Amino acid sequence: MFTSRAKIAQRLLRRLHGTNATPLAKRPARPSVTMGRALALGLGGAAGLLGSAMAVASLESDDAVFTNWSATHSCHPAKVYHPESLKELIDIVATHHAQQKKLRVMGSGVSPNGLGFSDDSILTMSAFDRILHVDAAKSQVTVESGVVVGDLLSHLRTHGLTLQNVASIREQSIAGVTQAGCHGTGAAIPPMEEQIVSMEILTPSQGLLTLDDPSDHRFQLAKCGLGGLGVVTKLTLQCVPMHKLLETTTLYTLSELKKVHASLLVENQHLRYMWLPYTDKIVVVTCKPYTDGSPIGSRISDDIEFRLEELRALYKQVATVPDPDHVNWRFTQLRDSLYALDPLNARYIARVNETEVSFWEKSQGSRVALSDDVIGFDCGGQQLVSEVAFPSANGSDLTFMEDLLARIERDQIPAHTPIEQRWTASSRAAMSPASSPLQEQVFSWVGIIYYLHEASPSLDAIKDAFVDYSKLFEDVMAPYGAAEHWAKLEFAPRSALERHVLKDRLRSRFPLEAYRTLRNEWDPHHILSNDFVDELCSTDL
Template sequence: MFQRFSFHIRRLQPSAQKAALATATAATCYYSLSRHVEPHHTLFCDSNETTTTTLLNWSGTHAVTTSHYWEPETVEQVEAIVQHCQRHRQTLRPLGSALSPNAIGFASEGMLQMAGLDRIIRVEGQQVTVQAGARVSQVIEALREHQLTLPNLASIAEQQMGGLIQVGAHGTGRTLAPLDAYVTQLKLVTPAHPRAVTITREDPLFHLCTVGLGCLGVVVEITMQCVPAHELVEHTFVVSRKEAIERVQEWLQEHKHMRYMWIPYTDSVVVVTNNPREKWSDGSVPTPTVFSREEQFRPLLDLLHELDPDVDAIGMGFGELRDALLAFDPLNLEHVQRCNRAEAEFWKRSQGYRIRPSDEVLQFDCGGQQWVWEVCFPTGTQEATNGNDMAYMQKLLQGIEETHQIPAHAPIEQRWSASSPSKMSPAHGDANGLHSWVGIIAYLPSEDERQRRQITDMFTGIYCDWMRQVGQPFHATSHWAKLERPASMNRLIDLQLFLQQRFPLHEFNALRAKLDPHNILANPLLNLILGDPRNLD
């Protein structure tokens, strides 16, 4: 009748990542698995024991310690926990893989880790139904035997499916919307309902719930549209800024997926395109990369050995080499310029083609621990960009390199997507709309706390200030998982006013108040920028 399990962190982070997790001695709870027991009898905890759980997000930029941490394994347990917290007005923030740079899933008052609900429930036709804690990589593997895959991918595949859609994660491609657009059905556990509720596309609330930021209910099950599994031909090449600007319209039309990587203080833009293999109908196989791996890495290794002749670089990958180089002096402008030039040369030696399943080439190395901020803004239609994408980049780079001389780490990544029907998506807009996503980055290449603080101050100060200023005339909206707490009251007010204009916040908060009357699912960041639904006029 009862299942016993302990609070612990399981599968919270990919084992290969650097983020550390520490968990104190676990208290033990008992959850009733019987549907015949009244909700208020389904959760029993020994209040004499104290549990503390400390989590660090993947970026290494946010940590949280809580004494209220649940890790259910069934929908019934989620229902019981939500109802318990509702009665006691206990914060219960849904938490995915802790990959969000701003730790949007963290709340010191209480968290619900969804990793235990990771079943692939069924594959029917070209749709897959999964529990929200299933990782993207798990879903992709499960779809292989059905010759299916997901329509698009973000840069990494260790996100949980619930978190992936709730924050509006995206890939790249002018005709491809963010991942939330492909959801056909959701199952939510809300504080206002003792049992999970199912919401379909026909429901008028559906497009508010798909990017719900975890505020409308705990997503426990997702049904998503799939596409036939396919191989992509990836082409990586380096062009000048002039060519990147002049040919963006041509390349957006020509390629199914495309992203730019601008390398500050160089005239190099790395272009990565992906197209179905069928595009080469004559059967010809494009030329692969012509340089050996040793030759590709030579510019990075030469600079590293110049800086430290005794360094052991055996086995280092690209991201590790970049971290090792930057760590010598990550805020020194001249040093960062040298590192960026070496990176540009690495990419020139990495030009070429490769053919892989779509899920392998649409993921890429995001580097080590880092600060990152990404914004989204409209840039015309799927038929023709209106030039906002290139005007934004020119203005951003001008300020970085000339006006402010910011020690900007490489790359500045630019991607594109179609509009999302989700009302809270940064890419929400007309069905034929085109949006550009631009992300800046500052790596945290060492464990030196003083250095990390200095990088943080630079990034959250002058760098983000400039990005914010550039984005204003373009109506640039932050990615929800990368929006940090405003540093001043004036910035907070500006952000609140902008969000009220950009999103249907009154409608969203009214639904929050209905589904979560005691506001237990939000955290201080979301209450600050969105408002507390209990205070609606």
């Protein structure tokens, strides 16, 4: 078996801001750290920093504040539990069930909307981080739920295996990415919860259950259960052989893209479009399996000075006092810093986006690497995001983007880049945004973004503007039957009427009655539900 607690704890300690973190005496293979008034950044099992020598580890309310990756949501839990054994976990859940007290399970705290957060008690599973078994014959791996995706990928390499697809952020727990319906990209590859072959889940009223029958509606509800049905303790995942990918980056105009879009979807294992608002350019990133010795084509230039030339020139021109370190910034740092200078001026943002085109023109070409090194990417800095999925057929995915870009220009939205478009196959998981009974159904995922640069003097104004941007996004998505990514759906700030409209739309898309029924059976006091899940399950009209 494999554990990486020490590495995770060390990694997270380096990410603490403004804390006095003091290591506790190390227990064999289970080092932990306690903090004073700590800010846990929510990366890679952030809750793994919280622990004590007590049988039921907890921190009182003055000792823990969790903030998500983008610093857009935080929680101040009354207690934080960090069980290190199944018995501890069962005892904690049983106690809260008997007392009818809330107990929210938190993964890595990455979700943009704080999906795992609660100001009541928090339960972290970061000590449940063992890789239990690799079945090479079946290409399957059994893991505890707190395993970090990046560490799992590294371990699978030693067995010649990898995950079929992953989300862009590797520091998430495996239970977190599946419970929230996270996804990668590839028209023939479903979201990550579909990699689950079997799951063990601890429920408050029914105890420990094992689910592995694809025809069992409970299994299909629990795979993407939003943390509201039970505590996932163990997962068996279907893997694929480790392989190399040929990744090719190409810049298209819309008219050019329309001619090849259908073939790109079927010919590539992975496909990602990055739309650049206020330009007629789309960055297309394709990935195909690569066999050693096959032609690669033109390689991407490794001359970063050449590729960033125009963006650096613009920064020096518009920055009143340019940061002397800007010559060392990578692309995303430079772009985010340019946006921060005037983030809500649509004309200025359009100028930055036009200049960004030059970077992508010089970044065209191909590279070869192992698949799990290729399909991740740099998302940039702190950000506000919204993402939706909708059935993609007969070119509706491109029509959606044309509608969205037209509205952005009409309403002069200062739209940051990229508007990212990806695709997945459908999912059998009932609560997945890509849920469909049609196995051949393809879903398109589209995400919008605003960056929250620490140097920007107008963070509150950016947040307010993103509310308007999101409302426009919802207007555009309505005719397409789109549904939000669960980790990016916000109930606030919405009026009572807006919440009603949202929940009515969600009821029409998802089997919320079946979800509520199973929640009532497995967790009759709803102790595992936070405000988000309770709001989702409310029946008010």
